[in-house]
Amino acid sequence: MATAKVIGIHGVKAPQGQASRPLPAEFTKLRDHAKERIRALMIDLFNNADDALFAMVDKSGADQATYFEAMRELRLQKKSILISTLGPALRSFSDTSSGIKGSSKKTEAEDLDTLSLVAEEDLEFDVAVEGMVQRLAAEAAEPLKAFRVRVCHMLKAKEIGDEEVPVSPEILCRGFVEGCMNLEADIKAKLIVFKLFERYVLAEMPNVYEEFNKLLASAGIMPDYKPTHKVSKSAQSGSADKSQQPEQDVSPNGARNESDGVGFDLNVLRQLLHPQGQPMTNGATSAAGMPNLKVIPHQDILNTLSLFQSNGHEAVANFITPNQSIDFQALLAARLGGSEQGKVCNDVDADVINLISMLFEFILEDRQLQAEMKAIISRLQIPLLKVALIDKTFFSKGGHPARKLLNEIASSAIGWTSPRSGRRDRYKEKLESIVEQVTDGFDDNVTMFQELLEDFNQFVDVERRRGLLVEQRTRDSEKGKAAAVEARLATQEVINKAIDGRAVPDLGMELLKDAWSNVLVFKYLREGADSQAWHEAVDVVTQLVWSLCPDPKEPEARAKLLQLIPNLVAKVRAGFQDVALDETLAKRLLDKLEDQHVLSLQALQQQVDLQETAEHLDSYKDRARVGIDESVSAQNDEVSDLVRSTLELEEDFKQLQEACEQADEKHAGIESQNEKLPKKQENIVLVEESNESEGSELAEDSPFVQQVDRFVVGCWFEFGSKNSNERCKLAAVIRSTGKHIFVNRAGVKVVEKNRMALAEDLRSGELQVLNDGLLFDRALESIITNLRS
Secondary structure, three states, rough: OOOOOOOOOOOOOOOOOOOOOOOOOHHHHHHHHHHHHHHHHHHHHHHHHHHHHHHHHHHHHHHHHHHHHHHHHHHHHHHHHHHHHHHHHHHHHHHHHHHOOOOOOOOOOHHHHHHHHOOHHHHHEEEEEEHHHHHHHOOHHHHHHHHEEEEHHHHHHOOOHHHHOEEEEEEHHHHHHHHHHOOOHHHHHHHHHHHHHHOHHHHEEEEEEEEHHHHHHHOOOOOOOOOOOOOOHHHHHHHHHHHHOOOOOEOOOOEEOOOEEEEEEEEEEEEEHHHHHOOOOOOOEEEOOOOOOEEEEEHHHHHHHHHHHOOOOHHHHHHHHOOOOOOOHHHHHHHHHOOOOEEOHHHHHHHHHHHHHHHHHHHHHOOOOOOHHHHHHHHHHHHHHHHHHHOHHHHHOOOOHHHHHHHHHHHOOHHHHHHHHOOOOOHHHHHHHHHHHHHHHHHOHHHHHHHHHHHHHHHHHHHHHHHHHHHHHHHHHHHHHHHHHHHHHHHHHHHHHHHHOOOOOOHHHHHHHHHHHHHHHHHHHHHHOOOOHHHHHHHHHHHHHHHOOOOOOOOOOOHHHHHHHHHHHHHHHHHHOOOOOOHHHHHHHHHHHHHHHHHHHHHHHHHHHHHHHHHHHHHHHHHHHHHHHHHHHHOOOOOHHHHHHHHHHHHHHHHHHHHHHHHHHHHHHHHHHHHOOOOOOOOOOOOOOOOOOOOOOOOOOOHHHHHHHHHOOOOOOEOOOOOOOEEEEEEEEOOOOEEEEOOOOOOOOOEEEHHHHHHHHHHHHHHHEEEEEEHHHHHHHHHHHHHHH
16 A cells, blocks of 8 residues: 655744745844734634624524534634634745745655545545635635735745745635644534634635735836736636526526526516416506507606505504405505506506515415514515616516515514513514604615515524523433433433342342432433443442342352442442532441341351251261161160160260251241341333324324324424414434424524324424425415416
């Protein structure tokens, strides 16, 4: 296998014996300026990181934990990251001045040698660095080129590579990435940090390179130099072609793709309103097909709408339909006259009026919004119609501020619920304030919506940030509870396995359930199920159970128990100290454990004595049998010998009888002690078992169960009953327990259910999934679908 070659990102060292030249005065000034600017940019990054990450959290859905992880790690490691970024950047001045060349590019052979050694995370980093370098190099092409030329001129060097320029994009990016290598976060969190670096640091580097050029020019180094910017023919033709194209690509159905929403070309929408060129037959009256009617001037329509807008909601009360939408045709006819009076709107105005009417019909019938929110949003009908009549990009521009304001209001309102009586509703007050500013202040200045959008977003961001912090604490708490349940289940299994079939005394059960179970749970949570500490705590359970009810048939059981007791008691005492068990309880349990060990030793000793007595009894019987045989065989002996033998046998039988009586007494005592010993114990219960599917008639392959399995963290739901409705967001799914945790806008837990219970709620209709997509875009897409059908 070829040896992997690694080349440092800071280049190679100068050859031995080659002294580094002192930095020119101009380079020293550049280095000091670079140090201050990069430090300031990095501090700006750290200061804005929390706000930027919180904004990302709002849109992240299931990845919220990743953003919080990035936030925490960035706070902890910011000093080391700053040093890692500044170090290579400042060293690059001396490296360039000394003529030390580094190479960040590998040959093809080196790539083949090292490819198998590169981890997936390293590849991700390489791709991220390459992307950042290329984007910065493209963005700062002209100032970088001018800076490189001036550096070459100052150092009288023939050529300096792009990557060898002091504070080059590659040096800066790789220094930052190297500083992020120590972040204890997954690759997603690190890539998020890279994006922040690109936003707050790299985005300003073109200006920094321009400042370098100004410093060198002011020092007399090529002050009149201006880089020549050559444009290829293909680029020129591409630019020319682009100038003839609209700002955005339009798909065949008229949709434009934008990050803030989908845009639809107004002409395409109008074609859908007039299938096959037919005039409109419903809604606002058009001049199409009615050449003899007088067209109402565009400005008159706007003036009429402004008049009704300024007079307040009561002025349009007579023109409001049951679903709170305004009948604009009736409103305009009442003021300007309709087709009966020979007046009609021009075709474009009529189509815009109809589209806005249909939009608000959808919005005000949308079940995603509560009635209170619909009432507030309905007051925007006239202002938004005016915007659509004034600005024809209202439909085609997905990021139009008026559309974004409507979308933000609807998106933030999806989780709103009416507060309890007597409590202030800051969100509703702010929303009413925004709408009031629109209805009172909007005339024809569309930029007003951008200002209100920024104000509203700032308010909502603060509210969301508070909610997200509480939500994160709720999520952490629930995960902690789930981990504790898992630990108790593991502890319960260990203890029940150890006592299975054993007659453990009450003291042992109390010690295991009320005290040592805490030690087991502590070790499981702190060290993990695969740790040595957990296995040692499990071994203590086995040893405790055996020491309290040892098997008397086991060889050398008493000697083994005598050897085990000191170490076992020391381990138990140390475990109690680890979990800070109440001293009084610990002392009582340890004292009783000592007494119980004494009883165990006595029981084993009695068993030994009984066994010895039985052996003596067998010996006496054998001796008696031998004595009888000898007496029979000695019949011909002298009478004196026979009498003596008979007397000896009688003495032996007396001793045998006494021994049997003693054995019977000891055996009765042991039996009495055994009757006092506890019988086999039932299993302990640390966690009540809950059958997830108990009471549910749904099978695992039920579509309702499958829908629950597709729930995404961050989505909004509504739990409804006859008495009340509760809107909440899915904050966490605890896989180990199957629990789904739901929180309200404030991040406080309001509902906790398992998957089967949620599936039952879906089936019964008590649970509804809310669509938190862009309201305006959903309304527009619905209109298009209906028109096409």
